[in-house]
Amino acid sequence: MTTLILEGQVASPVHSSVTLEGVESGVIHARRRLLRHLESLPKPFDSLAVKYYRERLHRAGHRPMLGEYAPFLLGQVFGASQGTVEAVCLPWFTTYAHALALDDVLDRITDSSPARLVLGEVLLDSALTLWKPHFDNHDGLWEVFVRCRSESATAMLGEFATDRESGSTSARVDDEAADAEHLLIGKKAALIKLLASSLSLETRDRLLSPPEDAGVENMCAGIQLLDERAADNVNGDAAELESRRAVRILFLG
Numbered sequence: 001m002t003t004l005i006l007e008g009q010v011a012s013p014v015h016s017s018v019t020l021e022g023v024e025s026g027v028i029h030a031r032r033r034l035l036r037h038l039e040s041l042p043k044p045f046d047s048l049a050v051k052y053y054r055e056r057l058h059r060a061g062h063r064p065m066l067g068e069y070a071p072f073l074l075g076q077v078f079g080a081s082q083g084t085v086e087a088v089c090l091p092w093f094t095t096y097a098h099a100l101a102l103d104d105v106l107d108r109i110t111d112s113s114p115a116r117l118v119l120g121e122v123l124l125d126s127a128l129t130l131w132k133p134h135f136d137n138h139d140g141l142w143e144v145f146v147r148c149r150s151e152s153a154t155a156m157l158g159e160f161a162t163d164r165e166s167g168s169t170s171a172r173v174d175d176e177a178a179d180a181e182h183l184l185i186g187k188k189a190a191l192i193k194l195l196a197s198s199l200s201l202e203t204r205d206r207l208l209s210p211p212e213d214a215g216v217e218n219m220c221a222g223i224q225l226l227d228e229r230a231a232d233n234v235n236g237d238a239a240e241l242e243s244r245r246a247v248r249i250l251f252l253g
Helices: 016-038 045-059 066-077 082-107 113-137 141-167 175-188 192-204 210-232 236-252
Strands: none
Touching (some): 016 045, 016 082, 045 113, 066 192, 066 210, 082 141, 113 141, 141 192
8 A cells, every 4th residue: 555645735545456447447548538639630640640659559568658647646646536637638648649759759760750750749739739728727837838848858868868878888887877867767757747737736726846846756757667677577686676776766766
């Protein structure tokens, strides 16, 4: 059992099994909404977007990805109603599709990268249109978006530079360097703080405090690392080491 703590309050204990069951059904429904929305994009981006997201789901083994279960996990953290979570799901899922496309352009340079880069911008335009009512209703949320997008883009560039450096050297990476790399993952997922801020405004009528902002970042890094370890089927001592590191990041930063 995990107890999630927000500044000034303690959320109700959340049982992992109950949380996961709710997340899975919510993700399936939100995916369907997203795919219907992508089908409404201008041609030829409608078919390109649907094909890309289905391909991304296939690469993930159709398991919920970090960005997909974030609205439901954070909704429980903030005690948001189902309606409140559903209201941000489509804007968020479209934002996440944009982030995935941009990330893939950096990670997987292929002949389709130029088209994917343009698709990413079309997805961002669509996401901002969906977010506009939320920006209009909540002072400060647009500024959160601008800041988080800048943090995410900066982290992506940092990861790209790190990957190039690691490819040119065989030097052993120590724990401190590994932790810094994993915290960079949290920065790369900084747009999740837009989602968290929106839910905080809806449920508490305020933005995240600095400690909460950092906490969401650590949560992203820890969950993503645990997810990567599971996907890579890391075994033995290596798995134990990586799991301990992920839990340390998740709870301690």
